[in-house]
Amino acid sequence: METTGTRRSLAGLLVIWSLTRVVLLLFVFKVYIFPGPDVTSDVSVIYQGWYEVLRTGTFPQDDVTWQYPPAAALAILSPALLFYLDYASAFFVLAFTADLAVLALLLCAGLRPGRSPRGTWVWTVGVPLLGPTVYARYDVMVTAVAVAALLAGARHPRVMGALTAFAALLKVWPVLLLVAARKRSAWVSAAVTAGLLAALFAVMMPGAFAFLTFQRDRGTEVESLGALVFHVARHFGWDGQVLLNYGSVEFLGPYVDVVSTGALVLTALAFGWLLLWRFRATRFLPHTLADAALVAVLMFTTSSRVISPQYMVWLVGLAAVCLCFRGSRMGWPVALVLAACLVTVLEFPVWFAHVVSSDTLGIALMFVRNGLLVLATVLAARALWRSTVSAAEPAPVPAQAARSKETSLPS
Secondary structure (H helix, E strand, O other): OHHHHHHHHHHHHHHHHHHHHHHHHHHHOOOOOOOOOOOOHHHHHHHHHHHHHHOOOOOOOOOOOOOOOOOHHHHHHHHHHHOOOOHHHHHHHHHHHHHHHHHHHHHHHHOOOOEOOHHHHHHHHHHHHOHHHHHHOOHHHHHHHHHHHHHHOOOOHHHHHHHHHHHHHHHOHHHHHHHHOOOHHHHHHHHHHHHHHHHHHHHHOOOOOOHHHHHHOOOEEOOOOOHHHHHHHHHHOOOOEEEEEOOEEEEEOOOHHHHHHHHHHHHHHHHHHHHHHHHHOOOOOOOHHHHHHHHHHHHHHHOOOOOOOOHHHHHHHHHHHHOOEOOOOOHHHHHHHHHHHHHHHHHHHHOHHHHHHOOHHHHHHHHHHHHHHHHHHHHHHHHHHHHHOOOOOOOOOOHHHHHHHHHHOOO
Protein backbone atom coordinates (compact mmCIF):
# COMPACT_ATOMS: atom_id res chain seq x y z
CA MET A 1 0.00 0.00 0.00
CA GLU A 2 2.81 2.38 0.90
CA THR A 3 4.59 1.67 -2.38
CA THR A 4 1.38 2.23 -4.33
CA GLY A 5 0.75 5.53 -2.53
CA THR A 6 4.32 6.67 -3.21
CA ARG A 7 3.99 5.86 -6.89
CA ARG A 8 0.72 7.76 -7.16
CA SER A 9 2.19 10.77 -5.37
CA LEU A 10 5.23 10.70 -7.65
CA ALA A 11 3.03 10.41 -10.74
CA GLY A 12 0.92 13.35 -9.58
CA LEU A 13 4.02 15.43 -8.93
CA LEU A 14 5.43 14.74 -12.39
CA VAL A 15 2.11 15.58 -14.02
CA ILE A 16 1.89 18.91 -12.18
CA TRP A 17 5.52 19.73 -12.95
CA SER A 18 5.03 18.95 -16.64
CA LEU A 19 1.81 20.94 -17.00
CA THR A 20 3.15 24.01 -15.20
CA ARG A 21 6.37 23.99 -17.20
CA VAL A 22 4.50 23.72 -20.48
CA VAL A 23 2.54 26.81 -19.44
CA LEU A 24 5.77 28.69 -18.62
CA LEU A 25 7.23 27.76 -22.01
CA LEU A 26 4.08 28.91 -23.78
CA PHE A 27 4.46 32.29 -22.08
CA VAL A 28 8.16 32.83 -22.81
CA PHE A 29 7.69 31.74 -26.43
CA LYS A 30 4.76 34.18 -26.54
CA VAL A 31 2.16 31.68 -27.63
CA TYR A 32 0.25 33.37 -24.84
CA ILE A 33 1.04 36.84 -23.51
CA PHE A 34 1.61 37.18 -19.78
CA PRO A 35 0.15 40.36 -18.20
CA GLY A 36 2.48 43.29 -17.61
CA PRO A 37 5.76 44.29 -19.27
CA ASP A 38 7.56 41.78 -21.48
CA VAL A 39 9.88 39.82 -19.15
CA THR A 40 11.67 38.16 -22.07
CA SER A 41 13.21 41.40 -23.34
CA ASP A 42 16.16 40.95 -20.98
CA VAL A 43 17.11 37.85 -22.93
CA SER A 44 16.46 39.08 -26.46
CA VAL A 45 18.00 42.52 -25.89
CA ILE A 46 20.34 42.67 -22.88
CA TYR A 47 21.64 39.10 -22.73
CA GLN A 48 22.01 38.86 -26.47
CA GLY A 49 23.88 42.17 -26.49
CA TRP A 50 26.30 40.83 -23.89
CA TYR A 51 26.61 37.64 -25.91
CA GLU A 52 27.83 39.56 -28.93
CA VAL A 53 30.53 41.23 -26.81
CA LEU A 54 31.55 38.14 -24.85
CA ARG A 55 32.02 36.02 -27.95
CA THR A 56 34.81 38.43 -28.98
CA GLY A 57 36.81 37.38 -25.90
CA THR A 58 36.20 40.35 -23.62
CA PHE A 59 33.69 41.35 -20.96
CA PRO A 60 31.29 44.28 -21.56
CA GLN A 61 33.48 46.68 -19.57
CA ASP A 62 31.68 49.81 -20.75
CA ASP A 63 28.20 48.53 -19.88
CA VAL A 64 27.19 49.42 -16.31
CA THR A 65 24.38 46.86 -16.45
CA TRP A 66 26.98 44.08 -16.48
CA GLN A 67 27.12 43.43 -12.72
CA TYR A 68 27.98 39.77 -12.57
CA PRO A 69 31.10 37.76 -11.68
CA PRO A 70 33.14 36.32 -14.55
CA ALA A 71 31.62 32.83 -14.80
CA ALA A 72 28.30 34.47 -15.67
CA ALA A 73 29.79 34.72 -19.15
CA LEU A 74 29.31 30.97 -19.47
CA ALA A 75 25.57 31.28 -18.81
CA ILE A 76 25.24 34.12 -21.32
CA LEU A 77 27.25 32.23 -23.94
CA SER A 78 25.51 28.88 -23.31
CA PRO A 79 22.78 29.34 -26.00
CA ALA A 80 25.55 28.86 -28.55
CA LEU A 81 25.34 25.16 -27.68
CA LEU A 82 21.94 25.07 -29.39
CA PHE A 83 23.21 26.69 -32.56
CA TYR A 84 20.14 25.58 -34.52
CA LEU A 85 17.92 27.92 -32.49
CA ASP A 86 17.87 31.67 -32.25
CA TYR A 87 19.47 33.11 -29.10
CA ALA A 88 16.32 33.72 -27.06
CA SER A 89 14.75 30.35 -27.90
CA ALA A 90 17.96 28.53 -27.02
CA PHE A 91 18.17 30.37 -23.70
CA PHE A 92 14.61 29.43 -22.75
CA VAL A 93 15.26 25.77 -23.57
CA LEU A 94 18.41 25.79 -21.42
CA ALA A 95 16.56 27.46 -18.54
CA PHE A 96 13.91 24.74 -18.79
CA THR A 97 16.69 22.13 -18.76
CA ALA A 98 18.14 23.64 -15.57
CA ASP A 99 14.67 23.49 -14.00
CA LEU A 100 14.43 19.81 -14.99
CA ALA A 101 17.89 19.15 -13.52
CA VAL A 102 16.79 20.57 -10.16
CA LEU A 103 13.71 18.36 -10.23
CA ALA A 104 15.87 15.28 -10.87
CA LEU A 105 18.30 16.19 -8.08
CA LEU A 106 15.49 16.74 -5.57
CA LEU A 107 13.72 13.53 -6.59
CA CYS A 108 16.89 11.47 -6.12
CA ALA A 109 17.51 13.10 -2.73
CA GLY A 110 13.92 12.95 -1.52
CA LEU A 111 13.42 9.27 -2.27
CA ARG A 112 16.38 8.12 -0.18
CA PRO A 113 15.73 6.44 3.19
CA GLY A 114 15.13 9.01 5.89
CA ARG A 115 14.45 11.78 3.39
CA SER A 116 11.20 13.41 2.25
CA PRO A 117 9.60 14.24 -1.12
CA ARG A 118 8.35 17.55 0.32
CA GLY A 119 11.30 19.39 -1.18
CA THR A 120 10.41 18.25 -4.68
CA TRP A 121 6.88 19.56 -4.17
CA VAL A 122 8.27 22.93 -3.03
CA TRP A 123 10.23 23.26 -6.28
CA THR A 124 7.36 21.98 -8.43
CA VAL A 125 4.91 24.52 -6.98
CA GLY A 126 7.25 27.42 -6.23
CA VAL A 127 8.75 27.96 -9.66
CA PRO A 128 5.49 28.52 -11.59
CA LEU A 129 4.29 30.89 -8.85
CA LEU A 130 6.96 33.31 -10.13
CA GLY A 131 5.66 33.23 -13.68
CA PRO A 132 7.73 33.32 -16.89
CA THR A 133 10.44 35.48 -15.29
CA VAL A 134 12.05 32.23 -14.11
CA TYR A 135 12.90 31.16 -17.66
CA ALA A 136 13.86 34.68 -18.74
CA ARG A 137 16.79 35.05 -16.31
CA TYR A 138 19.84 32.89 -15.77
CA ASP A 139 19.22 32.57 -12.02
CA VAL A 140 17.56 29.17 -12.46
CA MET A 141 20.89 27.90 -13.86
CA VAL A 142 22.78 29.22 -10.83
CA THR A 143 20.18 27.69 -8.51
CA ALA A 144 20.65 24.29 -10.17
CA VAL A 145 24.37 24.36 -9.34
CA ALA A 146 23.65 25.57 -5.80
CA VAL A 147 21.11 22.79 -5.19
CA ALA A 148 23.63 20.20 -6.44
CA ALA A 149 26.26 21.65 -4.10
CA LEU A 150 24.01 21.50 -1.02
CA LEU A 151 22.83 17.97 -1.73
CA ALA A 152 26.45 16.85 -2.15
CA GLY A 153 27.51 18.56 1.07
CA ALA A 154 27.04 15.79 3.63
CA ARG A 155 28.77 12.97 1.75
CA HIS A 156 31.08 14.76 -0.64
CA PRO A 157 32.43 18.00 0.91
CA ARG A 158 35.07 18.48 -1.79
CA VAL A 159 32.42 18.28 -4.49
CA MET A 160 30.28 20.73 -2.54
CA GLY A 161 33.19 23.15 -2.25
CA ALA A 162 33.97 23.03 -5.97
CA LEU A 163 30.32 23.43 -7.01
CA THR A 164 29.81 26.26 -4.52
CA ALA A 165 32.83 28.13 -5.86
CA PHE A 166 31.63 27.72 -9.43
CA ALA A 167 28.12 28.88 -8.50
CA ALA A 168 29.54 31.89 -6.62
CA LEU A 169 31.47 32.89 -9.74
CA LEU A 170 28.20 32.70 -11.60
CA LYS A 171 26.32 35.00 -9.22
CA VAL A 172 28.09 35.55 -5.84
CA TRP A 173 25.25 34.58 -3.46
CA PRO A 174 26.02 30.82 -3.42
CA VAL A 175 29.13 31.54 -1.36
CA LEU A 176 26.67 31.66 1.57
CA LEU A 177 26.14 27.90 1.19
CA LEU A 178 29.40 27.42 3.08
CA VAL A 179 28.17 29.14 6.24
CA ALA A 180 27.58 25.81 8.02
CA ALA A 181 30.25 23.73 6.26
CA ARG A 182 32.35 21.99 8.94
CA LYS A 183 34.74 19.94 6.83
CA ARG A 184 37.94 21.76 6.01
CA SER A 185 38.05 19.97 2.67
CA ALA A 186 34.91 21.85 1.56
CA TRP A 187 36.53 25.22 2.23
CA VAL A 188 39.83 24.23 0.65
CA SER A 189 38.09 22.87 -2.43
CA ALA A 190 36.03 26.06 -2.74
CA ALA A 191 39.08 28.31 -2.36
CA VAL A 192 41.17 26.38 -4.88
CA THR A 193 38.35 26.18 -7.44
CA ALA A 194 37.50 29.87 -7.08
CA GLY A 195 41.14 30.89 -7.35
CA LEU A 196 41.80 28.82 -10.44
CA LEU A 197 38.64 29.92 -12.24
CA ALA A 198 39.13 33.59 -11.34
CA ALA A 199 42.73 33.52 -12.54
CA LEU A 200 41.70 31.79 -15.74
CA PHE A 201 39.06 34.41 -16.53
CA ALA A 202 41.37 37.29 -15.58
CA VAL A 203 44.07 36.04 -17.95
CA MET A 204 41.85 35.04 -20.85
CA MET A 205 39.21 37.80 -20.87
CA PRO A 206 39.83 41.49 -20.08
CA GLY A 207 37.43 43.18 -17.65
CA ALA A 208 36.59 40.06 -15.65
CA PHE A 209 36.14 42.02 -12.40
CA ALA A 210 34.74 45.31 -13.69
CA PHE A 211 31.40 44.24 -12.20
CA LEU A 212 32.65 45.12 -8.70
CA THR A 213 32.59 48.85 -9.45
CA PHE A 214 29.19 48.69 -11.09
CA GLN A 215 27.69 46.84 -8.10
CA ARG A 216 29.14 49.40 -5.68
CA ASP A 217 27.38 52.27 -7.43
CA ARG A 218 23.87 50.80 -7.36
CA GLY A 219 21.08 52.66 -5.56
CA THR A 220 17.80 51.61 -3.92
CA GLU A 221 15.65 49.53 -6.24
CA VAL A 222 11.87 50.07 -6.09
CA GLU A 223 11.14 46.52 -4.94
CA SER A 224 13.58 46.46 -2.03
CA LEU A 225 12.76 46.71 1.65
CA GLY A 226 14.33 50.16 1.94
CA ALA A 227 12.30 51.41 -1.02
CA LEU A 228 9.16 51.31 1.13
CA VAL A 229 10.40 54.52 2.75
CA PHE A 230 10.24 56.36 -0.55
CA HIS A 231 7.03 54.72 -1.74
CA VAL A 232 5.34 56.24 1.30
CA ALA A 233 7.36 59.48 1.24
CA ARG A 234 6.17 60.25 -2.31
CA HIS A 235 2.70 60.80 -0.85
CA PHE A 236 4.11 63.39 1.55
CA GLY A 237 6.01 65.56 -0.89
CA TRP A 238 9.32 63.73 -1.23
CA ASP A 239 11.14 65.33 -4.14
CA GLY A 240 12.69 62.39 -5.95
CA GLN A 241 12.36 60.30 -9.10
CA VAL A 242 11.95 56.73 -10.24
CA LEU A 243 14.31 56.03 -13.12
CA LEU A 244 15.97 53.14 -14.90
CA ASN A 245 19.45 53.17 -13.37
CA TYR A 246 22.20 50.52 -13.56
CA GLY A 247 19.83 48.11 -15.19
CA SER A 248 17.00 48.33 -12.65
CA VAL A 249 14.22 50.74 -11.73
CA GLU A 250 15.52 52.73 -8.76
CA PHE A 251 14.67 55.69 -6.58
CA LEU A 252 16.92 58.70 -7.13
CA GLY A 253 16.81 61.86 -5.04
CA PRO A 254 17.22 63.20 -1.49
CA TYR A 255 18.11 60.67 1.24
CA VAL A 256 18.40 57.74 -1.15
CA ASP A 257 22.05 57.40 -0.21
CA VAL A 258 21.05 57.29 3.48
CA VAL A 259 18.60 54.44 2.90
CA SER A 260 21.13 52.60 0.73
CA THR A 261 23.69 52.92 3.52
CA GLY A 262 21.08 51.63 5.95
CA ALA A 263 20.63 48.56 3.79
CA LEU A 264 24.37 47.93 3.88
CA VAL A 265 24.28 48.26 7.68
CA LEU A 266 21.48 45.68 7.84
CA THR A 267 23.55 43.36 5.68
CA ALA A 268 26.52 43.84 7.99
CA LEU A 269 24.34 43.05 11.01
CA ALA A 270 23.08 39.91 9.25
CA PHE A 271 26.68 38.87 8.67
CA GLY A 272 27.44 39.50 12.33
CA TRP A 273 24.50 37.33 13.41
CA LEU A 274 25.68 34.51 11.16
CA LEU A 275 29.18 34.71 12.65
CA LEU A 276 27.74 34.62 16.16
CA TRP A 277 25.57 31.65 15.25
CA ARG A 278 28.54 29.81 13.73
CA PHE A 279 30.60 30.26 16.89
CA ARG A 280 27.74 29.30 19.21
CA ALA A 281 26.31 26.35 17.27
CA THR A 282 27.06 23.01 18.91
CA ARG A 283 24.67 20.61 17.16
CA PHE A 284 25.08 20.06 13.43
CA LEU A 285 22.36 17.75 12.15
CA PRO A 286 21.99 16.37 8.59
CA HIS A 287 19.69 19.25 7.64
CA THR A 288 21.71 22.04 9.30
CA LEU A 289 23.78 22.76 6.20
CA ALA A 290 20.67 23.44 4.11
CA ASP A 291 18.81 25.26 6.89
CA ALA A 292 21.74 27.61 7.50
CA ALA A 293 22.09 28.30 3.77
CA LEU A 294 18.41 29.27 3.55
CA VAL A 295 18.71 31.56 6.59
CA ALA A 296 21.84 33.24 5.21
CA VAL A 297 20.37 33.86 1.75
CA LEU A 298 17.09 35.08 3.27
CA MET A 299 19.00 37.59 5.39
CA PHE A 300 21.10 38.93 2.56
CA THR A 301 18.19 39.02 0.10
CA THR A 302 15.83 40.81 2.47
CA SER A 303 18.40 43.41 3.52
CA SER A 304 19.68 44.05 -0.01
CA ARG A 305 19.32 47.36 -1.85
CA VAL A 306 17.85 45.32 -4.71
CA ILE A 307 15.26 42.53 -4.54
CA SER A 308 14.66 41.53 -8.12
CA PRO A 309 11.90 38.95 -8.78
CA GLN A 310 14.41 36.35 -9.95
CA TYR A 311 16.07 36.40 -6.51
CA MET A 312 13.07 34.42 -5.30
CA VAL A 313 14.24 31.47 -7.43
CA TRP A 314 17.26 31.14 -5.11
CA LEU A 315 15.02 30.96 -2.07
CA VAL A 316 12.71 28.39 -3.64
CA GLY A 317 15.67 26.17 -4.52
CA LEU A 318 17.19 26.35 -1.03
CA ALA A 319 13.79 25.90 0.60
CA ALA A 320 13.26 22.76 -1.48
CA VAL A 321 16.59 21.30 -0.30
CA CYS A 322 15.68 22.04 3.34
CA LEU A 323 12.44 20.10 3.12
CA CYS A 324 14.18 17.11 1.57
CA PHE A 325 15.24 16.42 5.15
CA ARG A 326 12.55 15.15 7.49
CA GLY A 327 14.15 16.83 10.50
CA SER A 328 14.22 20.35 9.04
CA ARG A 329 12.29 22.94 11.04
CA MET A 330 11.94 25.29 8.09
CA GLY A 331 8.30 24.42 7.32
CA TRP A 332 6.80 27.80 8.19
CA PRO A 333 9.59 29.88 6.60
CA VAL A 334 9.25 27.82 3.42
CA ALA A 335 5.48 28.38 3.37
CA LEU A 336 6.08 32.14 3.74
CA VAL A 337 8.61 32.09 0.90
CA LEU A 338 6.05 30.40 -1.36
CA ALA A 339 3.44 33.01 -0.39
CA ALA A 340 6.00 35.74 -1.18
CA CYS A 341 6.52 34.16 -4.62
CA LEU A 342 2.82 34.52 -5.38
CA VAL A 343 2.85 38.20 -4.35
CA THR A 344 6.07 38.70 -6.34
CA VAL A 345 4.50 37.69 -9.64
CA LEU A 346 1.69 40.15 -8.91
CA GLU A 347 4.06 43.04 -8.26
CA PHE A 348 6.24 42.05 -11.24
CA PRO A 349 5.26 41.86 -13.95
CA VAL A 350 1.47 41.91 -13.52
CA TRP A 351 1.06 45.21 -11.63
CA PHE A 352 4.56 46.62 -11.88
CA ALA A 353 3.19 49.94 -13.15
CA HIS A 354 1.44 50.38 -9.80
CA VAL A 355 4.69 49.69 -7.95
CA VAL A 356 6.57 52.25 -10.05
CA SER A 357 3.88 54.88 -9.48
CA SER A 358 3.74 54.13 -5.72
CA ASP A 359 -0.04 54.06 -5.68
CA THR A 360 -2.09 52.27 -3.04
CA LEU A 361 -2.01 48.91 -4.79
CA GLY A 362 1.70 49.12 -5.49
CA ILE A 363 2.57 50.03 -1.89
CA ALA A 364 0.30 47.29 -0.53
CA LEU A 365 1.97 44.67 -2.73
CA MET A 366 5.44 45.74 -1.60
CA PHE A 367 4.46 45.80 2.08
CA VAL A 368 3.00 42.31 1.83
CA ARG A 369 5.81 40.74 -0.22
CA ASN A 370 8.63 42.29 1.81
CA GLY A 371 6.76 41.68 5.05
CA LEU A 372 6.51 37.98 4.20
CA LEU A 373 10.25 37.88 3.51
CA VAL A 374 11.08 39.62 6.79
CA LEU A 375 8.83 37.25 8.73
CA ALA A 376 10.31 34.23 6.94
CA THR A 377 13.81 35.47 7.80
CA VAL A 378 13.03 35.95 11.49
CA LEU A 379 11.30 32.57 11.84
CA ALA A 380 14.02 30.75 9.93
CA ALA A 381 16.78 32.32 12.02
CA ARG A 382 14.91 31.46 15.21
CA ALA A 383 14.41 27.86 14.11
CA LEU A 384 18.08 27.51 13.17
CA TRP A 385 19.23 28.93 16.50
CA ARG A 386 16.91 26.72 18.53
CA SER A 387 17.92 23.56 16.68
CA THR A 388 21.67 24.14 16.89
CA VAL A 389 22.48 26.52 19.76
CA SER A 390 19.75 26.42 22.42
CA ALA A 391 19.95 23.80 25.13
CA ALA A 392 18.67 20.48 23.88
CA GLU A 393 15.25 19.51 25.10
CA PRO A 394 15.25 16.51 27.52
CA ALA A 395 14.48 13.26 25.78
CA PRO A 396 11.00 11.89 26.53
CA VAL A 397 10.88 9.03 29.03
CA PRO A 398 9.55 5.82 27.44
CA ALA A 399 6.09 4.88 28.71
CA GLN A 400 7.19 1.48 30.06
CA ALA A 401 10.10 3.00 32.01
CA ALA A 402 7.81 5.69 33.39
CA ARG A 403 5.37 3.05 34.67
CA SER A 404 8.18 1.07 36.27
CA LYS A 405 9.42 4.20 38.01
CA GLU A 406 5.95 4.97 39.32
CA THR A 407 5.51 1.45 40.81
CA SER A 408 8.90 1.67 42.50
CA LEU A 409 8.03 4.87 44.36
CA PRO A 410 7.01 4.53 48.00
CA SER A 411 3.30 4.98 48.68
